[in-house]
Structures are given as C-alpha cells and as structure tokens.
Amino acid sequence: MATRATAIEDAKTGDITEAVYEHPFVVRLCHWLNAISLFVMVGSGLQIFRAFPSFGAKIPQKDLLNWPKAFALGGWLGGALQWHLTFMWIYIATGLVYIGYQIFSGNYKQVLFVRRDLPGVWPMVRHYFFFGPRPPVREAYNPLQKHAYTSAIALGVLSALTGLAVWKPVQFSWLAWMMGGFHWARVWHFLIMWAMLAFVFGHLVMVVLHGWNNFVSMFTGWKKDPEYPSE
Amino acid sequence: MKPRTDSRKFKTISRRELLKLTPVLALGAFAIPQLQKPLLKGGLAFSDWASARLFRSGHLAPTFPDTDLTPFEKFPINDYDVDDPGVDFDKWTLTVAGSVQKPGDYTLAQIQALPKVTQSTRHVCVEGWDVIGNFGGVRLSDFLKTIGADPTARFVTVECADDYYESLDMATAMHPQSLLCYEMYGQPLTREHGAPLRLSIPTKIGYKQAKYLTDLSVSHVLGKVGYWEDQGYSEFYSL
Numbered sequence: 001m002a003t004r005a006t007a008i009e010d011a012k013t014g015d016i017t018e019a020v021y022e023h024p025f026v027v028r029l030c031h032w033l034n035a036i037s038l039f040v041m042v043g044s045g046l047q048i049f050r051a052f053p054s055f056g057a058k059i060p061q062k063d064l065l066n067w068p069k070a071f072a073l074g075g076w077l078g079g080a081l082q083w084h085l086t087f088m089w090i091y092i093a094t095g096l097v098y099i100g101y102q103i104f105s106g107n108y109k110q111v112l113f114v115r116r117d118l119p120g121v122w123p124m125v126r127h128y129f130f131f132g133p134r135p136p137v138r139e140a141y142n143p144l145q146k147h148a149y150t151s152a153i154a155l156g157v158l159s160a161l162t163g164l165a166v167w168k169p170v171q172f173s174w175l176a177w178m179m180g181g182f183h184w185a186r187v188w189h190f191l192i193m194w195a196m197l198a199f200v201f202g203h204l205v206m207v208v209l210h211g212w213n214n215f216v217s218m219f220t221g222w223k224k225d226p227e228y229p230s231e
Numbered sequence: 232m233k234p235r236t237d238s239r240k241f242k243t244i245s246r247r248e249l250l251k252l253t254p255v256l257a258l259g260a261f262a263i264p265q266l267q268k269p270l271l272k273g274g275l276a277f278s279d280w281a282s283a284r285l286f287r288s289g290h291l292a293p294t295f296p297d298t299d300l301t302p303f304e305k306f307p308i309n310d311y312d313v314d315d316p317g318v319d320f321d322k323w324t325l326t327v328a329g330s331v332q333k334p335g336d337y338t339l340a341q342i343q344a345l346p347k348v349t350q351s352t353r354h355v356c357v358e359g360w361d362v363i364g365n366f367g368g369v370r371l372s373d374f375l376k377t378i379g380a381d382p383t384a385r386f387v388t389v390e391c392a393d394d395y396y397e398s399l400d401m402a403t404a405m406h407p408q409s410l411l412c413y414e415m416y417g418q419p420l421t422r423e424h425g426a427p428l429r430l431s432i433p434t435k436i437g438y439k440q441a442k443y444l445t446d447l448s449v450s451h452v453l454g455k456v457g458y459w460e461d462q463g464y465s466e467f468y469s470l
Contacts, residue, residue: 007233008241018233019241025251032255040261052359059305061360077358078463079271085465086274090258169355170292170434170470171285177293182353182361219252220245 030098037091043073047080113150117143162189279467292433301362308423315422316393329448332379345369352433366431367414380449392443397457436468
C-alpha cells in the first residue's frame, strides 16, 4: 500500500531499479523518537525496579531478580525517577502524534492487523520459524508483521495506562481498580515492559535479516527494490 | 506508468528526507553532562506541575476493610537515619509558627481534643512496595483552623526530631484524609512509627508522611522543601 513509487534510472549504465515511498515523515520521526524514549523508559524503569525488586510483601522481602546496575539508567532511584518522569512525556506525546497521524492520514491501513490478515499469519510463522515456503508478498507489511506492529502499539498504550495507575493510583483510582489495584498495576506495568522487549528483540532480528534497503527506508522513507509489486 | 527519476536526483531526494529527521538529534542534549541535570530537573518540575493540576481536593483515596489490612508487624519501618530519635514524651509539644493567628507550643492533649478520625488507607513507598495501614488522628485541616492558619497561605512545613523535614501544598494539607496521626491500628503510635505524632497523607507518597513531628509552620513561600526532595526526588509526588 505504498503511496508513491518511482523508477530510478542509473546515470551511468541506464539500468532501472524501483523504489517505493514506504514510511511517511511523521512515522519515521515518531519511530526514532520512540526508539530513544523507549530505551530510556526501560533503562530507568529497571533502575526503579532495583529499589524494590519484588512483587510480594516488603516484610519479609523476597527478591524476584537482581537486575545488574550496569543495564539500568539513572544511577539510583531518585535519578532514575527523573529520567522516567521526564521521558514519559516524550514517550506519550510521540505515541499520541503517531496514532493521530495514522488515523487521520489513513496510513494505519499499512500497519493495522485486521481480520483479513488472519489466514496469512500461520504461513509466515511457518516460513520464519519452521523453514516453510515463503508466502508471496503483496503489501509493505506481511500479516505477521502487521500483527507484531499492532501488538506493539497496543503494548505502548497499555504501558502508558499502567504507568499512570502506578504514578497516580489515587487520582486515577478507577484505572488502578480496573487493573486490580496499585499492586497489580505495578505487576502489569513490569510484564508489559518485557512483552515490549520481546517485540523489540524480534524486530531487531528481522531488521538484520531483511537487509540494508529495508533498514535505510526507516531513515529516508524510500525503499529500493521492494519485494512487493509497487502498483 | 511510474515516474522516472535519475539516480542522482533520487539521492538528493533521499538525503532531503533523511535531513528532515534532524529534530530527533535534539534528544542528544540529554547526553551532554552540562545539560543533563537542568533538563531532568525541568522534566521533574513539569511532572510536579502536572501532578498539582491532576490533584482533586474532593477526591478521596480508596479506603479498605479490616480484612485487607497489612498486619501491624509487617508494616515496614523506613527511616533515613534512626528508628528512634529519643523523643521525651513528657516534654513534647508541637511548635507552631508562621502565618497563623495562634502560634506557640501545642501539647498532644490539645491536639487530641480535636475530632478523631480513623481510616484504613494504602501507604505507597517510592521504592515500589505498598501496604494498607490503619491510622488514627485528627484532620490536619481541623488543626490548621484551630491555630488560625491564614487561609491564603500556600504551604505547610514540618520539622522532625530526627532532623527530617517535609512540606505540603495547602490543597493537600486541607484534604479531608490528611491526618496528624497519633495512632496506628488503634494503639498509640510506637517510637519506630514516629511517636508521638506523624503525618498520614493517603494522597501522597510515603516520604512526604513525616514522623516524629516537632514543628509545624504555615507560609506563603516555600523555604525548605523536604529531605528527599533535596536529594532529587519529586516535590509534589501526589498519588
């Protein structure tokens, strides 16, 4: 569903290659702002978690895991909270701009996983994980990709909502109540982070597997030699 | 037919698209040591500003039945310094100063003469743990009326026997669940929990609920903010 396509003529040899404009400016901008703010939110969040690395009682305290300080941001609880409470605004603003843009531009059709995509998920899983045949590529994103991106966006929304319930369990007591109270909101907030990290891991593996042209497209918007027919 | 582009022209187009992303580099300011501190301080101040806007004077913190109470012996004792600063209960008074009509020393009996309130509320620590405790005391708002606090004043500041200090915005101080607490679980406050008088503010994070109170002051301008705030914690931290 690329909006624009062009045929590029090599100045010297006259060879023709194709390119499609796959990622609009706002999407690229939000992608990189989000990559940075997510990195900061996870790093500082893990440092905050280090202050009480448990979801049980305080007395007696049973630590769930001893997260290494080297993989956390902020140095101490107060420092980490400063990072977290600063970048949460960037994280949320980016998310709102992104979702708003996708809806109003209609570009969401490229990403949103819909019922029609359902039959295509299993063949893609078979291809990626079980050496199955490669299903034909018809759009910018295959069904499994759409599923992953749609899930990541949903996780982003949930991370913000659970975070709000942890930050303001009294002012948003209804929100905390929906999550099972402050205590559970903190658990959900933590689990959603891991789900998000699982997505990021898969995402990075796919970026490596899909090569340079695909990687560059998130910077310039243009993808050379797309695998799908460019209209 | 697709439009045709010369490869050199395509390079120019691509580069222009890439340059549009330069605003992202602005976040790099956070990596510059000289800028990092003021930027994070600004972010925290913005969060505090938003917290104050989100605070609703009439909105009550959830209260809980006795069955949800954390057993008293499992209610954590968190101090920055000592569990017991050795307060002499016989000589203890709360010294009131600032923008009030009746400054001076108030005995525990004088404070306890005000209407008593008992409530079971959640106590949330900045570290992440939470417990549900039962607190008894008098409304801070009732006490502020007793001492004739200036209704236009903006802050209530307290000092403690262990040299801890804290401050509250007036909206929070006037909240009906904000207590000058002298009982926990129906028993007089123990020394570890801040005897003879502590704050219990269910709309605030734990470190704002100072123990071993000795001084209370009402003011228009905030002097000392709080012990942990001075180390870099949030000033307003409302729940």
